[in-house]
Amino acid sequence: MAHIVVLGGGLGGSIMAYELADQIGKGDTITVVTKDPKYHFVPSNPWVAVGWRKPKDITMDLARTYKAKKIDFKPVAAERLFPDENRIHLVDGSDVSYDYLVIATGPELAFDEIPGLGPAGHTQSVCHVDHAAEANVAFEAFCKSPGPIIVGAVQGASCFGPAYEFIFQLDTELRRRKIRDKVPMTFVTSEPYIGHLGLDGVGDTKGLLESELREHHIKWVTSAKVKRVEPGIMTIEEIADDGTSKGDRDLPFGYAMMLPAFRGIAALQGIEGLSNPRGFTIVDKHQQNPKYRNIFAVGVCVAIPPIGPTPVPCGVPKTGFMIESMVTATAHNIGALLNGREPDRQATWNAFCLADFGDSGVAFVAQPQLPPRNVNWSSSGRWVHGAKIAFEKYFMGKIRRGTSETFYEKAALNLMGIGKLKDVEKS
Numbered sequence: 554m555a556h557i558v559v560l561g562g563g564l565g566g567s568i569m570a571y572e573l574a575d576q577i578g579k580g581d582t583i584t585v586v587t588k589d590p591k592y593h594f595v596p597s598n599p600w601v602a603v604g605w606r607k608p609k610d611i612t613m614d615l616a617r618t619y620k621a622k623k624i625d626f627k628p629v630a631a632e633r634l635f636p637d638e639n640r641i642h643l644v645d646g647s648d649v650s651y652d653y654l655v656i657a658t659g660p661e662l663a664f665d666e667i668p669g670l671g672p673a674g675h676t677q678s679v680c681h682v683d684h685a686a687e688a689n690v691a692f693e694a695f696c697k698s699p700g701p702i703i704v705g706a707v708q709g710a711s712c713f714g715p716a717y718e719f720i721f722q723l724d725t726e727l728r729r730r731k732i733r734d735k736v737p738m739t740f741v742t743s744e745p746y747i748g749h750l751g752l753d754g755v756g757d758t759k760g761l762l763e764s765e766l767r768e769h770h771i772k773w774v775t776s777a778k779v780k781r782v783e784p785g786i787m788t789i790e791e792i793a794d795d796g797t798s799k800g801d802r803d804l805p806f807g808y809a810m811m812l813p814a815f816r817g818i819a820a821l822q823g824i825e826g827l828s829n830p831r832g833f834t835i836v837d838k839h840q841q842n843p844k845y846r847n848i849f850a851v852g853v854c855v856a857i858p859p860i861g862p863t864p865v866p867c868g869v870p871k872t873g874f875m876i877e878s879m880v881t882a883t884a885h886n887i888g889a890l891l892n893g894r895e896p897d898r899q900a901t902w903n904a905f906c907l908a909d910f911g912d913s914g915v916a917f918v919a920q921p922q923l924p925p926r927n928v929n930w931s932s933s934g935r936w937v938h939g940a941k942i943a944f945e946k947y948f949m950g951k952i953r954r955g956t957s958e959t960f961y962e963k964a965a966l967n968l969m970g971i972g973k974l975k976d977v978e979k980s
Contacts, residue, residue, distance in 0.1 A: 554580035555891055558651035560631060560641065562587030562615055564595065565852030565876045566657035570624050571955050572880055573655075576888030585619060586641060586649055588630035592952055593682040596873075596907075597945050599719040601685035602810070603692065603726050603911075608682050611949070618955045631658075631820040636827055636845045641820075653887055656834050656850040660815030667707060669782030670813060676782055677810040679715050688810060692723075699732050700807025703787055705741035707779045709814030711853075711868025713742065713750045716812050717762060717915075718908050724769045725911030739804060740766060740773040741789060741811070743865040747773055751867045752904060753860050753924055755917040756931030762915060765933070774802075776864040779811065787811075792864040815868065817854055829856040839896040840883045849887065851879040860923055873948075874905035875922055903928075909941040916940065 557577065559570050562585050570585050577583065593612045600606040619626040629643045634654075641649045662680050664671030672678055677688035695702075704720035706713050720740055727733040744750070747766065748758035766773055778790040780801065787806060791799040816822070817832025826844030829835055833856035835842060840855075842848040853876075857869045878900040886896030904919040914937025920928035 554582070555652040556650070557581065557583050557653045557655070557887060558641065558649055559583065559585045559655045559657055560587070560634075561585075561657035561659060561852070561854070562589060562592060562628075563657065563659050563852070564873060565659070565880060566655075567592055567615065567952055568877065569655050569657050569851055569880045569883065570619065571622065572884035573887065574622050574624060576884050576891070578891055581891065582625065584625040584627060584649065584651075585615070586627045586629065586631060586643070587615075588628070590615060590628035594945060594949055594952075595680075595682075596715075596941075598679040598682055598685040599715055599722055599909075601682060602677065602679050602688035602719065603722045604689050605722070605726075605911075608686050611945070612682060613949065613953055618953060622955045631818070633820050634824065634827075636824060636848060639847070652847065653890070654848045655883060655887070656821065656848065656854055657852050658818050658821070659853045661818045661832070663709070663814045663816050666709070666814060667779050667781065670707065670779065670811060674782055675784055675809070676787075677808070678813070679719055679810060680712075680812065692808060695808040696727075696730060696732060698807070699727075699735040701737045701739070701805050703739050703741055703804055703806045703809040704811070705739075705774075705777070706743055706812040707814060708743045708777075709866045709868060710743055710812050711751055711815055712812055712870050713744060714870070714872075714906050714908050716740070716742065716810070718910065719810055720771060721765065721769060721910035721913075724771065736807075738769075738771045740771055741777050741779070741787070741804070742773070742775055743777060743863075743867050745776050745794070745863045745865070745867070747775060749863075749867065750906075751860065751870045752919060752922060755904065755906075755919045756929050758915065758917055758931050761931060761933050765910065765913075765915070778865055782809070782811075794864055796864055815853065821854070831856075833857075838899050839886050840879055840900060841886065841896055849883045851883055852876045855879070869923070870904070872904045872906055872922070874903045875900070878902060907937055907941045907944060909938050912938060914938050914941065 597611040629645050632644045633642045669675045678684035706716045748762040776792045780788045787804045822832035834850035835856050836850050840849045853871045882898040882900040885898040902922050904922040908915045913935050915933045916937050917931035
């Protein structure tokens with residue numbers, strides 16, 4: 554009889570527990586340990602920040618679903634992992650032991666690496682539903698006295714899509730309120746070019762996103778390092794392609810949202826053989842840690858090297874499609890070990906993204922996520938907005954039902970067909 558612990562209850566952790574439930578044998582048990590007792594649908598956070606969703610619309614209680622699936626649930630944060638002892642020490646003083654561990658914690662948000670960054674400083678965030686709710690309060694106050702807006706992603710960030718979404722959603726909402734003419738907008742990013750996305754672009758994301766920015770009268774600054782943020786002023790350093798500095802600039806703002814760099818959570822940092830210098834979990838092709846063979850990892854907490862050198866550091870995103878493939882491979886590999894076999898499943902690591910702009914959007918599919926690719930597709934149009942709404946409804950239902958069915962690959966194939974059809978209709 555084996556006890557399997559899933560550390561983390563977000564997108565990766567929740568579907569990990571469901572897929573493991575289909576793999577374990579009689580007498581085996583699963584426990585989910587997570588700091589947050591509720592699941593929230595992260596891709597909808599920008600909608601919360603702009604006021605198109607309430608936090609309750611994208612949040613659900615995990616306890617009921619886990620109980621129905623006979624999965625034990627411990628909503629207590631981890632303080633420290635002791636992999637040599639197969640033990641997790643929790644912040645309430647208790648310990649959880651395991652035979653197999655799946656790390657699915659997501660990231661720690663590194664706001665502290667830049668003075669004045671983040672909700673505790675002078676910029677907003679859409680990384681967590683609570684941050685998004687705070688960002689909406691700040692946005693409502695901003696609309697009473699509008700001024701410049703800055704949105705983007707700082708050096709070391711590995712998630713860029715929500716920044717693009719949010720600046721266009723703000724643009725849409727400001728136009729609806731008929732105050733867009735009072736709001737200069739600037740997109741500030743560590744990417745070497747617009748549409749890089751940490752993936753060296755997908756299809757024509759460079760052209761599509763540059764065109765959208767121009768059409769919406771949004772200026773941009775690429776290869777930018779944010780040095781500090783003070784009330785109403787963001788100081789950035791622009792870096793040339795050869796790595797030399799082009800000098801500092803002070804950008805005024807009345808409202809700003811900047812995505813931070815990520816790192817592994819404190820409980821996992823500094824564990825030799827398990828974590829890299831940023832605290833992300835090291836895995837092999839089977840999602841298995843090379844040193845601690847009973848530990849696996851899925852999702853944003855996994856260590857993935859950058860796609861290549863850029864003037865300003867950019868990380869590689871871990872999209873839902875990639876995470877789902879990691880989860881499926883890990884569930885099968887743990888199932889194999891439980892049945893006396895060696896792991897043999899590998900994740901596909903593909904990317905699928907719907908970037909909703911409120912009244913239009915951009916979609917892309919990259920198979921595999923890192924080039925060279927077998928599929929390198931992108932498209933844009935009003936249909937993306939409708940697709941994102943349908944996607945939110947479906948995936949929230951999947952988490953609520955506790956189903957282990959895969960979704961992203963089917964969705965990617967269907968949307969490529971829809972996108973091509975829309976392109977034909979436009980022509």
